[in-house]
Amino acid sequence: EEVARTRLGGAKLIVVANREPYIHRYKDGEVEWIRPAGGLTTALDPVMQACGGVWVAHGSGDADRAVTDANGRVGVPPDDPNYVLRRVWLTKDEEEGYYYGTANSMLWPLCHQVFARPAFDPKHWETYRKVNETFARAVLEEAEGGPALVFVQDYHFALLPRLLKAARPDLVTAQFWHIPWPGPEKFLVCPWAKELLDGMLGNDLLGFHTQHDCNNFFDTVDRALECRIDRERFAVQRGGQATTVRPFPISVDPALADEYLGDDWESRATALRKKHRLGDRALIVGVDRVDYTKGIPERLQAVDRLLHKHPELKGQFHFVQVGAPSRTHIPAYRDLTEEVNALAERINWEHGTDEWQPVVFLNEHHGPDDIFVLYRTAAGCIVSSLHDGMNLVAKEFVTARGDDRGVLVLSQFTGAARELPDAVLVNPFDVEEMADGLYASLTMSGSEQERRMRRMRAQVDDHNIYRWAGMLLSEVGKRVPDPVPVPAV
Numbered sequence: 001e002e003v004a005r006t007r008l009g010g011a012k013l014i015v016v017a018n019r020e021p022y023i024h025r026y027k028d029g030e031v032e033w034i035r036p037a038g039g040l041t042t043a044l045d046p047v048m049q050a051c052g053g054v055w056v057a058h059g060s061g062d063a064d065r066a067v068t069d070a071n072g073r074v075g076v077p078p079d080d081p082n083y084v085l086r087r088v089w090l091t092k093d094e095e096e097g098y099y100y101g102t103a104n105s106m107l108w109p110l111c112h113q114v115f116a117r118p119a120f121d122p123k124h125w126e127t128y129r130k131v132n133e134t135f136a137r138a139v140l141e142e143a144e145g146g147p148a149l150v151f152v153q154d155y156h157f158a159l160l161p162r163l164l165k166a167a168r169p170d171l172v173t174a175q176f177w178h179i180p181w182p183g184p185e186k187f188l189v190c191p192w193a194k195e196l197l198d199g200m201l202g203n204d205l206l207g208f209h210t211q212h213d214c215n216n217f218f219d220t221v222d223r224a225l226e227c228r229i230d231r232e233r234f235a236v237q238r239g240g241q242a243t244t245v246r247p248f249p250i251s252v253d254p255a256l257a258d259e260y261l262g263d264d265w266e267s268r269a270t271a272l273r274k275k276h277r278l279g280d281r282a283l284i285v286g287v288d289r290v291d292y293t294k295g296i297p298e299r300l301q302a303v304d305r306l307l308h309k310h311p312e313l314k315g316q317f318h319f320v321q322v323g324a325p326s327r328t329h330i331p332a333y334r335d336l337t338e339e340v341n342a343l344a345e346r347i348n349w350e351h352g353t354d355e356w357q358p359v360v361f362l363n364e365h366h367g368p369d370d371i372f373v374l375y376r377t378a379a380g381c382i383v384s385s386l387h388d389g390m391n392l393v394a395k396e397f398v399t400a401r402g403d404d405r406g407v408l409v410l411s412q413f414t415g416a417a418r419e420l421p422d423a424v425l426v427n428p429f430d431v432e433e434m435a436d437g438l439y440a441s442l443t444m445s446g447s448e449q450e451r452r453m454r455r456m457r458a459q460v461d462d463h464n465i466y467r468w469a470g471m472l473l474s475e476v477g478k479r480v481p482d483p484v485p486v487p488a489v
């Protein structure tokens, strides 16, 4: 309980996110834990480790129940606990309607410009509502008996802030929306748009990655609801509630790179190369959840184009795509995995030989230890999202390059592109430009790489995850009631 108190004026910090930062699962009859793929948990776990508090999340591992107490609580990180993970259990139907349905088949395509049609299913919507209520109950239990700052994550919980405020007007609520916010023409086709907006305006503070997302949100609210918008003061006033709406570009913890790389990264790189038959060829890497917003087929087409344009590169490099399986219950995600497999096979058939396959598709979960070794040993990293709120792979790659080498090929449609103009910026819909970007990653001079990488590293070092959390929490901390003495930790 002691670690669940932060120095935020003595208020307890409660983070709510669908995804848990640590998943316990059975492997060969033993319980092991892994970190899930995806930027949110990578970004927020170090913050929670620094602040202490409670993280409320959906318990998703098959061994999660085995290690938690009767209230679903367990100390994390599992090997050296310093904050509390409170797991909420959902039935399969709830998971179906709330996570696969409303969150990932409706809100996900609704908020990304990727021409995927959102599914508007009233049954799923009803479940989304109910699950938001379930999480509200868990948060209210955790917040009992004192001031608390509840920091809600993402599009899984648009209704939660309003529910919390209705039950406990004294709670301070902030929400960060980790995905883009679309313009009003797009968002307002949603039959439950007003309810979603009203839920989000239950927050004291609402954060997006960019000013562009905030402007889209103001435009959407302006069209849909009776309220006062003061863009100069970044505020929406609705009923008695004032919500500050501001950009907070999320980031990573640069110090983690050294931790993941360790002293032995070179020998681990050699082992990895051996395992996947990569020889000592140049590598271009892509690291993503297999998601249709990430532009994975587009980058494979660019590899194909590159080999047609520059046949002299045959046998000289591998394109290694780490593709963590994601949301595989949704047909669009399953179809994408098949499409990527088929494309990789076709390209390897056309250009490859017995000794050399241009594309290596690793369609399984990889921990950060492997991923950082890949980042460090690669000539280049490609992020070709068709639309992405921020994209933390781009920033992670930069933090892994303490050698000031390596080329980042980055989609101009990511939030990260605004902060990293020294990347090779590309339009992922333009196969020619992408192929040229890949070519640049294999041929750029050492001095040019160094010049660009230094600037990118300085940017990420400076605008790191602690700065993000500090800005956000100090902005909302202004609303925390008078400080009470902090118990000794």
Ligand code: F6P
Residues within 6 Å of the ligand: 018, 019, 037, 038, 039, 040, 041, 154, 178, 179, 289, 326, 327
């Ligand atoms: O960026 C949006 C997001 O939902 C993050 O919250 C999360 O890190 C990532 O995508 C992974 O998604 P999921 O939790 O559905 O695996």
